[in-house]
Amino acid sequence: MFGCAKEEAPQEPAVGGADAETDAPVSAAAAPAQAYVPEEGEVKWGTCTHWGCGSGYCPMRFHVKDNTITYVESDNTGTPEFGGTQARACLRGRSIRRWLNHPDRLTSPMKRVGKRGEGKFEEISWDEAIDLFYSELKRVIDTYGNEAVYSAFSSTVEERPFERLCGFIGGRLGHYGTDSLGQLMLSICHMYGYTGLFGSALSEAANSDLVVMFGNDPATTRMSGGSGCYDLARVREAGARIVNIDYRLNESSSGHPEEWLPIRSGTDGALASAIAYVLITEGFVDEGFVNKYSIGYDETTMPEGMPEHSSYKDYILGTGYDMVPKTPEWASPITQIPVEKITELARAIGNAKAAFIVQGWGPQRHSNGENANRAIAALTLISGHIGRAGTNNGMREPYRSGSLPSNIIVPSVPNPVEASISMISMVDAIDHGETMTAVADGVQGKDKLDVGIKFLVCDATNILNQRGDFNRTHDVLCDESKCEFIVVNDLFLSPTARYADLLFPDITKHERTAVSNTVSAGDFGGYIVNEKVVDPSFQRRSFYDVCTEVADRFGVKDQFTEGHSLDEWQRVIWENTQESAPSLPSFDEALKQGVIREETPYPPAFQAYFDDPETNRLLTPSGKIELFSTTIYGIANAWEVGEKDVISPIPVYDPGFESYEDLSEEYPLYLSGWHPKNRIHSTFANIDVLDQSTRHQLWINPIDAKTRGIQTGDQVKVRSPRGEVLIEARVTPRIMPGIVGMQEGTWHDADMDGDRVDKGGNINTLCSGRLSPLAKHNPSNSIIVQVEKR
């Protein structure tokens, strides 16, 4: 399209000439033909893809001509100047039409014709597809019971129509946790209670004089203009000192290299413990304050019946547990941070008026993450930087959103099956579910599962691509005696969709009426309410419609739909929400407005608790912060764990399995991953302009590259105990020696009957499928590898 001339002919230059050495011809005419202008049509509000990116749900303005999106703009409500808030979409939102208009989108229902995983399908009629879905689901339920039915996690849609359907036909195996922060979620709840999962808004740090970030990179993980990257810029320009602790110089400190404190990946708990040692031994800790608000700091507040010398202070000072004082000299060889830098940081925290201590979700995504995240969080309490202006509880910023319920498309219904698994153990439950137990595998709701997963539904999720140890996943799924039927609903033939037995072509939120919370990880929330931006094309249908027809076959259509189409549910949900939020406009008025903003003040984390701990008890057994958790103490004594698994009632540093201590001649480098900037996990992996803008590269330090003869742009092989990938190298001093890193989320691409070398460079080909000891979640950042030039 580029280069198409506009209607008017170019004008002759008014003055000047071609021989001018310093002055170009000057034209009095308007922009000549070169200035391409996209076709203008109607401007319609809609949303970006999903808030699974982490930033929020950016409102988008779609320019639509003849049922085609010609270009997009984003939020123009709020204040455009620096300091005000607008949820400006990032590069992904700005590329959304290439995703919606993509020529590779699925167009009709299909069934598998080749081997499972081979990716060969043939188109079938809707009637045949629905019949097959129904008959296989009925057969599996009749043969194995409802515990054999499972719906995989999705971070890209809110609505779960299949899960609602299951509520009317006997249920499904449930799940708990999340890929994003599962270890944090299932360990910090024992220290803080569930209300402590999120912290202060990052903008609260503008009231701080010292911001200490452990593995937190809002410039990569919170990219919207209404989110953390923008808030951090405002905080910096308000004058706070920022310390950015990471194994790589991430983009949150671009232009400000003095902020970076390099640390060996996976050792944040050691640094935190050494900081605690300095704070305690140099008199920075108000022990009366700490003991008022917590249990387990020292012997005076230990729960009854616990062993002697098992307090947090005993661990830090070396009077308990391993009897090793956690001095900076102890932490330095672990973290590879010089002693004086550890001491300086600890004293800076001790001397700060209001230190804002925050951790991202990278430190918890290690094999020792359940302990590391609490070790970081503990610093906020013992330093006294908690519960007041300018401080935090060590967690990330909360999501601000409107008041719509989370399952906002169709309401969820109770699941009659009580058993649930960690969502990360899905492949285990396909492989050997019938042997999984509560004490070994984290099964909840019953002591052990009766049966493995036999019927798998992947609705809007590239789940197989996003689970550790892809080669093992492939082998498990290709054994059709294990999972007997796989239904996938997606936009594309993703690596997950390749394993489908039955494949449905989905529509997006842009192809129907949609109400959405304008979730933001920043200072405001609200709603986006829109009619369809474009009409659905080809035979694409919503999965709600698919499930409605399956419900009809089961005889539960009326219960399932309550008489509402998917579009009609939007109005119902909105009007139900109005009952608890009466200030909301009518649905029709909301449709006219498109975007409705809500800005409400957000107090510092735990301010209510620290103001009045008796009235505002935390949701822990003691009602206080539990530096020593009796619940975890009980779990540690009851559960079966593997070698190097540490379940600890207090925050400790342990290396975890597959740590840097496990590096060897065969695997001498340590690999960690991070959120892609140009994808929402694996969504948008097939958008060429995004792939070019932020190339999929392995970061490697010049010292490690030199010994391997690797230069930027070279194709390199990365090999772990699980598999091998090909990827382009980026030789950069922005990553520590001994550590390599890459973005997650590229699509697996290998000849699975041949060498299995993943040309897509998917980090999950390299990651372990082993789960963390307490939360049974994903230690995706703990990988030993070798790298060599191809």
Add this chain to the structure above:
Amino acid sequence: MTQYGFYFDSSRCTGCKTCDLACKDYNDLGSSVTFRRVYDVEGGTWNAGTDGTWTSTAMVYHVSNACNHCDNPVCAAACPQDAYVKEEATGFVHNDPSKCIGCGTCVEACPYGAPRLGDGNVAVKCHGCAARVEEGSAPVCVEACPLRCLEFGEIGQLRAKYGNSADIASLPDSSVTSPNLVVKSNDAAESAEAPSAWVANELEVA
């Protein structure tokens, strides 16, 4: 005559490339042509301590740059086809694809790399979103930036507000073309490592 220009704050930029992709969306560009380029400038070294620790002088900053609609547009001077004009009302430097023969002289002449050979072997470049500007909007890249690193306006006003510097490492010396650009520097670009820093993402900058 009005002369428009851009302001870029490199102390705030995180290199996210939203400006680039918003431009690509609006102008329907593919992955081989970029009007607004975002450079990653990297530098620094590592030193091993005797105790197994590491210290580093590593640094990074980013530079977002498009056509600077220069006072001395060397693209125009180089073009054998007189395809370039500098528009009096805006100061925008435009080219006329109907005159272009795809010789690439302008591509080589511009030290900022602003013109590129696009589809049909025709030189293309940032046109300042002239149609948007005429309607009172800012160029699409400016309104896109999540961190408000970019501003657009009459260059005299931008210089009065932000100073006169148009120089930062990764960009050519501003004396060559007199760009209508104001750049705010950053700590990394002012550090001891800056003189030996390099553009680390040449492969990404089409």
